[in-house]
Amino acid sequence: MTEEIIIAGFGGQGVLSMGKILAYSGLMQGQEVSWMPSYGPEMRGGTSNVTTIISDERISSPILNKYDTAIILNQQSMDKFESMVKPGGNLLYDPNGIIRHPERKDINIYKVEATHIATEMGNVKVFNMVVLGAYLKIKPIVKMENVMKGLKKSIPVRNHKLLPLNEEAIKNGMKSLVKA
Amino acid sequence: MEKELRLMKGNEAIAEAAIRSGADAYFGYPITPQSEVIEYLMAEKPHERTGMVVLQAESEVAAINMVYGAAGCGRMAMTSSSSPGVSLKQEGISYIAGAELPCLIVNVVRAGPGLGTIQPAQSDYFQSTKGGGHGDYRLIVLAPASVQEMYDFVELGFELAFKYRNPVMIQSDGIIGQMMEKVVIGPQKQRRTPEEIIKQCPWATVGKPTTRERNIITSLDLVAAKQEEFNLKLIKKYKEVKENEVRYELINTEDADYILVAYGSSARLSMKAMDLLRAKGIKVGILRLITLYPYPTKIIGELTKKVKGFLAVEMSAGQMVEDLQLAVQFKKPVAHFGRLGGVIPAPEEIVEALEQKIIGG
Numbered sequence: 001m002t003e004e005i006i007i008a009g010f011g012g013q014g015v016l017s018m019g020k021i022l023a024y025s026g027l028m029q030g031q032e033v034s035w036m037p038s039y040g041p042e043m044r045g046g047t048s049n050v051t052t053i054i055s056d057e058r059i060s061s062p063i064l065n066k067y068d069t070a071i072i073l074n075q076q077s078m079d080k081f082e083s084m085v086k087p088g089g090n091l092l093y094d095p096n097g098i099i100r101h102p103e104r105k106d107i108n109i110y111k112v113e114a115t116h117i118a119t120e121m122g123n124v125k126v127f128n129m130v131v132l133g134a135y136l137k138i139k140p141i142v143k144m145e146n147v148m149k150g151l152k153k154s155i156p157v158r159n160h161k162l163l164p165l166n167e168e169a170i171k172n173g174m175k176s177l178v179k180a
Numbered sequence: 181m182e183k184e185l186r187l188m189k190g191n192e193a194i195a196e197a198a199i200r201s202g203a204d205a206y207f208g209y210p211i212t213p214q215s216e217v218i219e220y221l222m223a224e225k226p227h228e229r230t231g232m233v234v235l236q237a238e239s240e241v242a243a244i245n246m247v248y249g250a251a252g253c254g255r256m257a258m259t260s261s262s263s264p265g266v267s268l269k270q271e272g273i274s275y276i277a278g279a280e281l282p283c284l285i286v287n288v289v290r291a292g293p294g295l296g297t298i299q300p301a302q303s304d305y306f307q308s309t310k311g312g313g314h315g316d317y318r319l320i321v322l323a324p325a326s327v328q329e330m331y332d333f334v335e336l337g338f339e340l341a342f343k344y345r346n347p348v349m350i351q352s353d354g355i356i357g358q359m360m361e362k363v364v365i366g367p368q369k370q371r372r373t374p375e376e377i378i379k380q381c382p383w384a385t386v387g388k389p390t391t392r393e394r395n396i397i398t399s400l401d402l403v404a405a406k407q408e409e410f411n412l413k414l415i416k417k418y419k420e421v422k423e424n425e426v427r428y429e430l431i432n433t434e435d436a437d438y439i440l441v442a443y444g445s446s447a448r449l450s451m452k453a454m455d456l457l458r459a460k461g462i463k464v465g466i467l468r469l470i471t472l473y474p475y476p477t478k479i480i481g482e483l484t485k486k487v488k489g490f491l492a493v494e495m496s497a498g499q500m501v502e503d504l505q506l507a508v509q510f511k512k513p514v515a516h517f518g519r520l521g522g523v524i525p526a527p528e529e530i531v532e533a534l535e536q537k538i539i540g541g
Contacts, residue, residue, distance in 0.1 A: 020187070023187055023360060027185065027187050027362050033187065033360075033361065034359055034360070034361050035359060035361070036355065036358065036359040036360075037358060039212075039298070039354070039358045059361075059448075060448055060449075060451030060452040060455060060527075061448045061451065061452035061527055062355065062359050062448060063355065063445075063449070064526075064527070065526045065527075065528070
């Protein structure tokens with residue numbers, strides 16, 4: 001099994017940390033992982049993206065231009081990455097702020113109202129965990145217990161009191177996935 | 181053995197490995213894409229863990245000269261920077277090589293020339309392997325292709341530096357520096373005691389006992405004949421390095437008709453390209469360079485007898501390919517493929533380059 005994922009959105013949406021938690025979850029269950037952020041001028045405001053790969057085998061290139069799954073969280077990223085999903089692959093997006101919805105017929109398209117759900121939960125910071133939950137519903141490549149272990153490793157100890165809220169966000173994301 | 185598994189950036193792995201390998205000192209100055217090295221070291225407070233000194237110097241030039249001073253005292257000292265910063269260090273590196281001192285220099289390469297851009301490149305190969313500073317000297321150059329190797333090559337680098345009394349360079353790039361991967365962290369090695377340093381480094385300037393003459397650290401000899409004698413000694417040392425320290429990895433070369441020659445992040449991109457080519461029925465293997473100097477000339481000679489052609493994949497305008505051509509000696513076709521300026525080639529572009537430049541060429 002090799003899953004090659006691009007996660008792309010605005011800086012501040014938790015794109016990089018979502019990738020990191022996913023990578024840590026893979027690590028926790030003994031898989032090979034890689035996490036490659038865009039670190040160019042775009043990290044200084046604007047769009048942000050990370051390529052995360054989880055595999056049973058040695059990972060070759062950490063940078064790709066074809067993905068099994070694209071998780072898209074803003075319009076710019078939709079414009080850039082929709083065409084880069086492998087045929088038969090998955091595209092997951094939050095329709096909030098999306099003007100031009102994905103049009104490809106040869107891939108599976110999913111939606112999650114993550115902005116809306118996070119707002120309802122009273123903490124917009126869990127937005128990325130809602131999206132992660134929706135992704136794990138599509139591709140349960142890592143077990144929930146390992147996600148929680150990965151989460152614990154990824155966030156500072158002072159924020160560990162927020163682990164239950166994050167878990168709830170992941171579960172809400174799983175429940176709210178819609179196939180487009 | 182207290183072995184530990186972590187998810188780390190390449191730059192962080194360099195920093196943690198420095199502490200764990202029992203290094204005495206790190207001197208540096210921040211520059212993208214390697215600033216995490218000093219950031220991590222500052223946050224970890226290694227002076228509390230092992231007594232290791234970490235200092236942000238006022239410039240790259242100051243940092244390399246601090247390394248020079250510490251190395252002269254037999255200490256395990258290192259610095260890190262990215263391309264423009266490493267250019268600044270070249271005078272110091274030449275002096276350290278001329279004084280035959282061990283140290284570790286890390287270059288997380290970005291695109292140039294000049295300030296260039298902060299994106300990854302491999303355009304410092306000439307500078308690393310052919311002597312970026314003046315005079316007839318060589319660095320031993322290690323090229324990590326994973327975060328694990330970023331970690332492992334710190335200890336290896338120090339080991340080689342002390343074995344040959346020569347500066348060692350880790351030439352990485354923005355991809356390997358910034359990416360996170362799984363790392364197996366080794367146990368903490370104790371820093372050497374002053375007595376152990378004197379024993380290991382009888383040349384070190386650590387105070388003169390009455391039992392021996394003064395130790396002098398210098399790269400100056402105004403007598404031409406003596407300087408030549410010293411140059412010949414260096415050449416003898418580099419010959420030994422070439423005989424003993426060549427490191428590389430062969431991937432799927434047994435049945436290969438074509439070889440991609442690459443190092444660092446280019447080797448990773450090439451592995452993906454190899455999978456794509458093999459899926460098309462084209463038998464491709466990879467020679468991944470681990471040491472850039474010494475260059476694996478001998479194995480290339482052996483491969484030349486078996487294969488139909490070579491493609492050097494490097495994110496430069498064609499630097500390492502010159503050494504490849506020298507090793508192949510025009511017996512088989514050799515071509516170069518690379519993107520420049522911080523643009524990272526897609527594996528599909530490597531496939532196309534091999535098909536057009538070598539198979540169809």
